[in-house]
Amino acid sequence: MDERAVAWWRSQLLVTTAVPVVVLAVLGALIGPARFWLLLAAGAIAALGLGCAAFFPAWWFRVHRWEVTDEAVYVRTGALWQEWRIAPMSRIQTVDTVRGPLEQLFRLGTVTVTTASSKGALRIAGLDHELAAELGERLTALTQATPGDAT
Amino acid sequence: MSEAAPGEDRYVGDGDIGDGDIGGAGRPSVAVPGEEWRRLDRRMLLATAAVLCGVAGGAGLPATVGLAGSRPLWQVLSWVLAGALLLVLGGTAADYVRWRRTRYRIGPERVELHTGLLLVKRRSLARERIRSVDLTANPLQRLLGLVKVRIGTGESTGGSESTLELDLVTRAEGELLRHDLLARAATDAGVPDEGALATVDPRWIRYAPVSFVAPALGGAAAGAVMQVSEWFGAQAEVIDWIGERFRDVSLVWMLVDLALIATVVGAVGALGLWVEMWWNYRLEREPGGTLRVRRGLLTARSVSIEERRLRGIEVVEPLGVRLAGAARVDAVATGLAKDDGDKHADLKTLLPAVPRELADRVAAQVLGEPEPPTGAPLAAHPRAARTRRLRWALWSVAAPVALLAGLGLLLTPVLLYVAAGCAVVLTPLAVLLALDAYRSLGHGVSGAYLVTRSGTVRRTTVALQRSGVIGWTVKQSYFQRRAGVLTLTATTAAGDGAYDILDAGESQGLTFAAEAVPDLLAPFVEPVRTPEARSTEG
Incomplete structure (x- = not known):
């Protein structure tokens, strides 16, 4: 996981809180009678968002781990609800590399590994974009080299 | 005759469809898959027209009654009849165009279907990817000797895109299609026992009223009475009438009585539904390595599941059914055609609620095991x-x-x-x-199967092929971490996609996962422990 992921998560959280805060603030500025309550709600959401943005990304960065060996892909995520996911190479069906607008800004990428199961997808988020592309290629090559129909 | 139209791109002549009426047995075209295009059966127009007549009648009668007050009867009648005629003729004409424009071909490699008037859809499926051929026929279609055929591949995505629907062909044609398209894997040796695995036993009906269907139907019936009376603006009168019936008893008794009535109605409804769904039920193994479920009193259904796609079996015991000592058997298979919405559950059901021992025995037979994996002793959880x-x-x-x-x-x-x-x-x-x-919690390994059981209101015992497990997910919430337990999820391509082992002990669960599917978790049991140790010190 790249250290820029922390900044990426932080800006993601800030953007998601900014939207309702701005809407509420604009409404508060326009609607006189309900101004106090609207601005109060906006302030509460802003405080909550800022708190989350300050606290969670660093924690997430500490607990997110991933590993790719010749046999399997392994991802560990979650702080309160920890989750380990393992998919062996022979069962991997598709490897996607995705870069959203914010990720592009921070030069990051996400690799999604899907298996034949509808519930077994693995996401490795917040990788350096070159590493992500390289990992995608490596996984594709490894998957192709492994026989079997992946079900 | 059919041989008169062997051309690559020509429609089969009408005479061929006439042949189908006799039974289709003499048609060489299916047995020797030719290159000729075929059409749906012409009698589908009759079915459509009949349905439209029903719709027109259903809508026309209230309209006539409603309008008769304000206008002379002959005028109303002529309007309604004209409308009905327009609907029936228009609908049938549209269906005729559909019939003209729909053709399909069973080639040696591919099954092709062309439909559409303006937007022509040409779809083809590789024959080797066909996993299921299901036939359904409602009473009207049965009367006309027609069936609807759904040809499905193992794709779990894309819904309708991976399914070809032939709506409608003759029953004989449907059977032949089913037989031909699924018979290719007949070389599989060592099939344990062919023929019927289970046939309906009328005594099983005693489990129908104890299922969750009964109270649901009872509630629905009560709701329907209220709704319909509201439409006619008579809801208050209905409530008054009910109050009148129970004038002598207290409110509590009235509620108890009403609940009892609803329960009885629900039970009767459940019995009726059971008869309609499970009459003529028959589960059999066919030479081609497919399991076939046939059932239905009015609407006949035939569902085929390729055994190669079977990854396990699920024994489901809803609370009422479990108290009666019974269980239902569902298939855990990849690429089972998912019917739209509510019928989905029906397709995977191999056996309705039957006595538990029988359910286990049929499960063992379906899986081809001497001992039922679902009946194996399971390890308890901490x-x-x-x-x-x-x-x-x-x-x-x-x-x-x-x-x-x-x-x-x-x-x-x-x-x-x-x-x-x-x-x-x-x-x-x-x-x-x-x-x-x-x-109820438990897990274990029985032969080639991984078995996990959980649930109380709806207890399920899943036996999953160990080779069908394609990944593990280990989840631990904060509270689980404190209690030293974890939830282990085996992901698979079949069924729900993931099956849980809830609240197993930490080392118990991981050791079990490593044992059950050796080459999957084993290289990671060490890494799983290390980052955890790291995170606690940091």
């Missing part, structure tokens, strides 16, 4: 799991009781009595359910 369940039970009772008590303190003391009553009644119930839920 006591922490029991504590967790008891805690949940108490919280789920405490929360509403506390809410009621709080409101009671604020508003009226009546609510305090209600809260006390709830606490007295619900607490033992919740504790019983929690203890039962803990008793």
Whole structure:
């Protein structure tokens, strides 16, 4: 996981809180009678968002781990609800590399590994974009080299 | 005759369709898959016209009654009849165009279907990817000797895109298609026992009223009475009438009586539904390595599941059915055609609720095992799991009781009595359910199968092929971490996609996962422990 992921998560959280805060603030500025309550709600959401943005990304960065060996892909995520996911190479069906607008800004990428199961997808988020592309290629090559129909 | 139209791109002549009426047995075109295009059966127009007549009648009668008051009868009748005629003729004409424009071809490699007037859709499926051919026929279609054929591949995505639907062909044609398209894998040797695995036993109907269908139907019936009476603006009268019936008894008894009536109605409905769904039921193994379920009194259904796609079996015991000592058997298979919406559950059901031993035996036969994996002894989970369940039970009772008590303190003391009553009644119930839920928990390995069991209101025992497990997910919440338990999820391509082993002990679960599917988790059991140790020190 790249250290820029922390900044990426932080800006993601800030953007998601900014939207309702701005809407509420604009409404508060326009609607006189309900101004106090609207601005109060906006302030509460802003405080909550800022708190989350300050606290969670660093924690997430500490607990997110991933590993790719010749046999399997392994991802560990979650702080309160920890989750380990393992998919062996022979069962991997598709490897996607995705870069959203914010990720592009921070030069990051996400690799999604899907298996034949509808519930077994693995996401490795917040990788350096070159590493992500390289990992995608490596996984594709490894998957192709492994026989079997992946079900 | 059919041989008169062998051309690559020509429609089969009408004479060929006439042949189908006799039974289709003499048609060489299916047995020797030719390159000729075929059409749906012409009698589908009759079916459409009949349905439209029904619709026109259903809509026309109330319209006539409604309009008859304000206008002369002949005028109303002529309007309604003209409308009905327009609907029937228009609909049938549209269907005729569909019939003209729809053609399909069973080639040696591919099955092709062309449809559409303006937007022509050409779809083709590789024959080797066809996993299921299901036939359904409603009573009208059965009368006409027609069936609807759905040809499905193993794709779980894309819904309708991976399914070809032939709506409608003759029954003989449908059977031949089913037989031909699924028969290619007949070389599989060592099929344990062919022929019928189970046929319907009328005594099984005794499990119908104890299923969850009965109260649901009862509630639906009561709701329907209220709804319909509201449409006619007579809801208040209905309520008054009911009040009149029960004038001599107290309110509580009236409610009890009404609930009883609804239950009885629901039970009768459940019996009827069971008869319609499971009459003529027959589960058989066919030479091509497919399992076939045939059932239905009015609407006949035939569902085929390729055994190669079977990854395991699920024995489901809803509470009422379990108390009666029975269980249902579902298939865990990849690429089972998912019918739109509510029928989905029907397609994977291999066996309705039957006595538990029989369910286990049929499960073993379906899987081709000497011993039923679902009946194997399972390892119990740590006591922490029991504590967790008891805690949940108490919280789920405490929360509403506390809410009621709080409101009671604020508003009226009546609510305090209600809260006390709830606490007295619900607490033992919740504790019983929690203890039962803990008793239900279990996991184990039985031969080539991984077995996990959980649930109390709907207890399920899943036997999953160990080679069908394509990944593990280990989840641990904060509370689970404190209790030293974890939830292990085996992901698979079949069925629900993932099956849980809830609240297994930490080392118990990981060792089990490593043992059950050796080459999957084993290289990671060390890494799994290391980052955890790292995170606790940091």
